Amino acid sequence: MTRDRVAAWFIAAMVVVFAGVLTHLAISEYRSSGVSQRQAAEMTGGDPRRGRAMAKDRGCGACHRIPGVDDARGLVGPPLDGFADRVYVAGMVPNAPDYLIAWIRDPQQINPRTAMPNVGLSAGEAQDIAAYLYTLK
Numbered sequence: 001m002t003r004d005r006v007a008a009w010f011i012a013a014m015v016v017v018f019a020g021v022l023t024h025l026a027i028s029e030y031r032s033s034g035v036s037q038r039q040a041a042e043m044t045g046g047d048p049r050r051g052r053a054m055a056k057d058r059g060c061g062a063c064h065r066i067p068g069v070d071d072a073r074g075l076v077g078p079p080l081d082g083f084a085d086r087v088y089v090a091g092m093v094p095n096a097p098d099y100l101i102a103w104i105r106d107p108q109q110i111n112p113r114t115a116m117p118n119v120g121l122s123a124g125e126a127q128d129i130a131a132y133l134y135t136l137k
Helices: 003-032 037-044 050-059 097-105 122-133
Strands: none
Touching: 037 050, 037 097, 037 122, 050 122, 097 122
């Protein structure tokens, strides 16, 4: 290989690595910062403030530790702090609004063997809770 070709390959490889690093940083920044209440509402169609209240009213804290929800100190399900950073919902489906809303509304539809109960949430209630979860850092 000529010197010019080696240099061209090196430059191309560095561009790819640099682009990958920038992409990783952008995704990490988005996920690690949680999202604003406005962004969470846009992502899910829900209201994070109502979602926080709904998580308390529907007893989510009996099984989960949930930041910002009074008495949500459950140890059965996973703690939900840092939810915005999660890659998967329930370790099974991508952490994307449609999957999260479906999981919250009817967890057995995604995993028939899950211990998470179906508490009879409406689509709107599930959207509200999902919106709140996406604000958690």
